[in-house]
Amino acid sequence: MPSVGPAKYDFNYAVNDPPSGNDFGHQEARDGPNTQGSYYVLLPDGRLQKVAYTVNGDSGYVADVTYEGEASTPRSYTPAPHYA
Template sequence: MFRTAICVAALLAIAIAFPIEEHHIDYHAPPKYNFEYKVHDPHTHDMKSQWEKRIGDKVVGQYKIVEPDGTVRIVDYTADGHNGFNAVVRREGHAHHPQVSYHGKGGSIYEGVAGGIGIGQQYGQQFGGEYNEIGYGYGGEI
């Protein structure tokens, strides 16, 4: 029993003699991060990218997106506690709009529907006691 007590006391003395090294975590360190991403999908033509970094209370970044007309919109931005959020937007490239071609002989905008949609009016005699008839249907005027 005495031997056990001496062993426990010796182990306790060794444990106290070598202090555990503590790692200090600074909970008040200034925030800091960097990130970026890119998307390039030729199937959907979704093309964009962004990067951003923060050091302390200041954030700077940029994002780019390819617009449907082919131009590239670029936004450079900064944000801080003194100036707030500021963005500078610019475009690069020239807009390309497809030529619209109209087929057919004109008339109803619904001509692509089988036969078109007809909305016709037939007026009865003005003083003959008849009524105005308005017809709706497919296939042209009634």
């Protein structure tokens, strides 16, 4: 069986669907024992939560969480009328 070298990869994805209110994404890169990445999500209160993180060897997961925008009352949901 051939030997396998250290892990090395890079990926990202993003979703932005205004009709549903979904807006989120993630990106990550790894080279051997070192990983760095970030992800974000649009919260129901209108703020954008961003998390940037690193993992260097055995240091564990180190995250920096920030928020953009001002929190507001989420839109209320009114279901369509149902007639029997």
